[in-house]
Amino acid sequence: MKTADPELMRAINRFLVLDTIRRHGPIARVEIGERTELSPTTVSAITAALLDDGLITVRHEGDIRSQSLRGRPRVMLALNPEAAWVVGVRLAADRVVCVATNFQGDVLSSLTLPARCASLATPDIADLVADGVRRCVGDAGLGLDRIKSVALSLPGIVEHGTGKVLASSVLGDLDAPLYEAITARLGIATIIESDANAITMAQHWFGQARDHDDFVLVAIEEVLGLGVMHNGQLFRGAHGLSLTLGDMVMGPGGETAMRLGDLAGQGALLADSRLHGHGLAQVHDLLEAGDDELRAVVARAGTALGVAIANLVALFAPPRVILVGSTLALGEHLLAPLRESFAAAIPAPLATLAEIVIDDTGDQLWARGAAAVALGELYGSPWGTTGPARHSQSFIA
Known part of the structure; x- marks a missing residue:
C-alpha cells in the first residue's frame, strides 16, 4: 500500500x-x-x-x-490580519479590477481601470496590471515590499502551477508569457487563475456558499466558466487545468456542432448586429420593449443553460448551484426558460437536490476571489516552522 x-x-x-x-x-x-x-x-x-x-x-x-x-x-x-497582504486582480474584456486585502481577506482598497484588454499586447496588459497593483497598494497605505503575492484572474483555461493560459477571450497572444511579464514588473510572486475559479473561491469565502464545502458555480459572461468546489477545495483537471463549460457540445459533433457557449454566452447576443455598441442594460430594455427576435435568442440561451446545469447536477450532485455573471442582467428573459428546461431535464430522483442561487455580484467580489486564491496558497505554504515542500513552480517568495 x-x-x-x-x-x-x-x-x-x-x-x-x-x-x-x-x-x-x-x-x-x-x-x-x-x-x-x-x-x-x-x-x-x-x-x-x-x-x-x-x-x-x-x-x-x-x-x-x-x-x-x-x-x-x-x-x-x-x-492575525497583518500576517500578510495580497492583491487580487480581475482582468475582464474592458477593465482591470484590483483589490488589496489582509491575511483574512478583508478589502483594504479597490481600483478599477478601464481598458480594452483584448486589443492590447501582452506586455501592455502586464504594464496595466502592474500599474493597477501599485496604485491599489498605495491606496491601502502599504508598500509594494509588504505584498506577499498577486493573483490575476481572467476568463479562459489556465494551467494552475505554471500560470500558462491555454485559452482566453482577453489575451490576443497566448504564447506570450503573461506570468513572467507581471512577475518581472512587480518583483512579487504571481499566480494566474481562471476567473471562474476565482469567483468560486469568493463565493466560498465571502458569498453564497460560506456554509457549503461542496457546490458548483456557473459564470455566465462572454465565455461560460465553471467552478467546482469539493470538500472545501477547488476541483482541477489534469495538470491543474481550470474547467470550462462553454465548449460543451450540444448535439452531434462535427464541423456543424453547436457548443454551449455559442448558444448561451453573451457573445451570441453581441453577434447580432443590431446590438453593436449596446451594453446588457440596453439589451434588457430592448427585451422589455418586446423585441420578439431578441427574446427568442435569449430564450434559446436560457434553455441551453438549463439543460447544461441539469447535466452538472447529474454529474456532481451538489446541494447548491450558484449562477453569476454580467449576463444575468437579462433577468427573467434568460432565467425563466433556464428554470423550465432545468426542471424538464433533471432526473426525477435529483429534482429537489440542488438549490439554484442567482448572485448578480459586482466586480470587487471577483477580484476578492483572486485574492482568496492567493491567500489559499499562503495558508498551505511554508513560512517558518510549518508547510509543505515546494512542488513544480513556487508561488510564494
Missing part, C-alpha cells in the same frame, strides 16, 4: 486549521479538532507552529478576576 506524502498531509492539515480559524474564529483548540476531525495532538502542534510564525493570535475569553466566572479564561485563536 502506498504511503501518503507526509509533507502533503502536513500542508492539508495546516490549511484545514487555518481555514477553520478564518471561518469560525476566534475559536478554541478543542472546537478546531471537532470541526477538522484532527487529533488534539495534531491541532496543538499545528497551532503552536502557526503562533510561532505569527499567522494567528491568542485571545482570552473571560477574566479570571471576575466574580461571575470560575476557572481560567478560555484561550481562543484568531487569524
Whole structure:
C-alpha cells in the first residue's frame, strides 16, 4: 500500500486549521479538532507552529478576576490580519479590477481601470496590471515590499502551477508569457487563475456558499466558466487545468456542432448586429420593449443553460448551484426558460437536490476571489516552522 506524502498531509492539515480559524474564529483548540476531525495532538502542534510564525493570535475569553466566572479564561485563536497582504486582480474584456486585502481577506482598497484588454499586447496588459497593483497598494497605505503575492484572474483555461493560459477571450497572444511579464514588473510572486475559479473561491469565502464545502458555480459572461468546489477545495483537471463549460457540445459533433457557449454566452447576443455598441442594460430594455427576435435568442440561451446545469447536477450532485455573471442582467428573459428546461431535464430522483442561487455580484467580489486564491496558497505554504515542500513552480517568495 502506498504511503501518503507526509509533507502533503502536513500542508492539508495546516490549511484545514487555518481555514477553520478564518471561518469560525476566534475559536478554541478543542472546537478546531471537532470541526477538522484532527487529533488534539495534531491541532496543538499545528497551532503552536502557526503562533510561532505569527499567522494567528491568542485571545482570552473571560477574566479570571471576575466574580461571575470560575476557572481560567478560555484561550481562543484568531487569524492575525497583518500576517500578510495580497492583491487580487480581475482582468475582464474592458477593465482591470484590483483589490488589496489582509491575511483574512478583508478589502483594504479597490481600483478599477478601464481598458480594452483584448486589443492590447501582452506586455501592455502586464504594464496595466502592474500599474493597477501599485496604485491599489498605495491606496491601502502599504508598500509594494509588504505584498506577499498577486493573483490575476481572467476568463479562459489556465494551467494552475505554471500560470500558462491555454485559452482566453482577453489575451490576443497566448504564447506570450503573461506570468513572467507581471512577475518581472512587480518583483512579487504571481499566480494566474481562471476567473471562474476565482469567483468560486469568493463565493466560498465571502458569498453564497460560506456554509457549503461542496457546490458548483456557473459564470455566465462572454465565455461560460465553471467552478467546482469539493470538500472545501477547488476541483482541477489534469495538470491543474481550470474547467470550462462553454465548449460543451450540444448535439452531434462535427464541423456543424453547436457548443454551449455559442448558444448561451453573451457573445451570441453581441453577434447580432443590431446590438453593436449596446451594453446588457440596453439589451434588457430592448427585451422589455418586446423585441420578439431578441427574446427568442435569449430564450434559446436560457434553455441551453438549463439543460447544461441539469447535466452538472447529474454529474456532481451538489446541494447548491450558484449562477453569476454580467449576463444575468437579462433577468427573467434568460432565467425563466433556464428554470423550465432545468426542471424538464433533471432526473426525477435529483429534482429537489440542488438549490439554484442567482448572485448578480459586482466586480470587487471577483477580484476578492483572486485574492482568496492567493491567500489559499499562503495558508498551505511554508513560512517558518510549518508547510509543505515546494512542488513544480513556487508561488510564494
